[in-house]
Amino acid sequence: MxxxxxxxxxxxxxxxxxxxxxxxxxxxxxxxxxxxxxxxxxxxxxxxxxxxxxxxxxxxxxxxxxxxxxxxxxxxxxxxxxxxxxxxxxxxxxxxxxxxxxxxxxxxxxxxxxxxxxxxxxxxxxxxxxRPVATFSMLTPDPSIILEVVYEDSSIVIINKPAGLVVHPAPGHQTGTLVHALLARFPELQDPTGSQRPGIIHRLDKDTSGLMVVGKTVEAITVVQEAMQKSEVVKRYRLLLLGNIEEDQAVIDVPIGRDPANRQRMAAHANGRTAKTEFTVLDRLDGYTYVEATLSSGRTHQLRVHFAYIHHPVAGDRTYGSGRGPAGLNRQFVHSCELILVSPATKEHLRLTSVLPDDLDIVLQNLRNEERPAETDLAPQLYSAPSEEYAPTLSQSSDVN
Structure with missing residues (x-):
């Protein structure tokens, strides 16, 4: 035989x-x-x-x-x-x-x-x-959503997210999200377990634009998230803040936790999780300060909470500020402008940048055409954690100059 x-x-x-x-x-x-x-x-x-x-x-x-x-x-x-x-x-x-x-x-x-x-x-x-797998309904890819890919390898994808796009399905946003666009471009991201957040390593708010990294494999997601926890991933943002900040550079080292009075908001909280924001003033304008901020942690709404805590909320922010902003601003002025990380696949050190989108750039240029206050040259300032158990953020009706 x-x-x-x-x-x-x-x-x-x-x-x-x-x-x-x-x-x-x-x-x-x-x-x-x-x-x-x-x-x-x-x-x-x-x-x-x-x-x-x-x-x-x-x-x-x-x-x-x-x-x-x-x-x-x-x-x-x-x-x-x-x-x-x-x-x-x-x-x-x-x-x-x-x-x-x-x-x-x-x-x-x-x-x-x-x-x-x-x-x-x-x-x-x-x-x-x-083992058994849940019989979840799978997400439907949506090729109609424009997706700007700025970098891709076998482990990660870096995209330039537009403002107004929700990252993943959530109550009130079951379709038309970034995840639906990703599945149309990268069908291999579809998770057979029915995950509603395939590939998502970190998030940007709906009205925040700019760079965001997505993992193609579970291993890549784990590697990048661990690098973020070790502050080995650099994330920089451009923001326009209400009022004039005197310091040229400062560090906000204030824990962040859920707002006890409103669980849908975050707040500066002595018992919250460690959160640190470093920022540099790029320009002082009439009633506003334009800054670049670097995160060494990644708490929910961290930048918006931290700047509200020092009484300079983000222009256009209706959750942690009054929503006030310059003429023509139709969203919060936050843009993810730079990502520095190591690719899990190639081990290459990556530095990706994104210019300010037109809607924010026009607002900024209009402000710069107005008369500016004199520049100052002061030493860096450290903002410490709240001494009380709970330090409330600014209410929606507040108006800080």
Missing amino acids: KPRDRDRPGPGPRTESRTTTGNGSGRRGFSMSGSSAGSSPTNRKPRGAPDLERSGRAGPVSGNAAGGPSEIHRVAPYGANQRVDAYLSRYLTQHSRSEWQRLIETGIVTLNGALSRPSARLSEGDRIEI
Whole structure:
């Protein structure tokens, strides 16, 4: 009898099934219900694919799992030395290879009871477990949204976000977001677990324009987020503030937390999370100060909260200021102008810049055409944390000059 070629599909690995209960220690938490990632009544196995056998044994899974079958695959001899993602996409075709990669990276698929990488090589008898995946509706890509990509490699994408574009789906903004545009341009970002924020590493407010980095893989997202936590990623912004700041340079080192009086707002708070903003005055105008700010942390609304705390709220900000601004300003004057980071894939040191968009540039030039106050040359100032448990930010009705 002619021996079977090792690369030719054989009778398939032995496959077990077990009911999932409880929570485990996966890399991410998901609300899981419905059908298993490894089986679907609408998908037929390809010729030569592994046969599925079920034993009904129970055990814990990673993530927040609801009851449901978990498939256990035993790797046959012909699967030896194959990448785990290639093996799964070849024999279990209900997911593409990129989708299997995300399921592996998020801990839905494990190898020999442990988290793995898509590139891991298999050995005969290895145990692949596929946990249940929630039956979320997938996001629909929207190619009509214009997306300006300023840099791309195999790990990250850096875009220049326009003002008025919400980053990801949220109540009141279920469609027409940056994520929908990203999925149209980069379909591999679609997350088979139904994530509403695929690729998102950090956010910009709806009315903030400028540079923003997106991760193509779970590994890249983790690497960049860890670099941000270590202050190894430089993020610079241009802002127009109400009033005239006397110092040429200053540091605002004030914790930020949820506003106890309004949970939809943030506030300077002694018990909040550490937040530090450094800024340099670029220009002093009639009733306004134009600054460049650098973040060494990334708290929600950090710049807007910090500048409101020192009584110089962002021009046009209706949440932490009065909303007052120069003629022609129709949004908050905040622009992400520079990103400096290391690419997780190429290890190249990247420095990306974005010029001020036309709507903000026109406002600034109109102010500069007016008479300016005399320049000052003062030493840098340090703004300390609030001494009380809670230091309220400016109310919406306040008007600071």
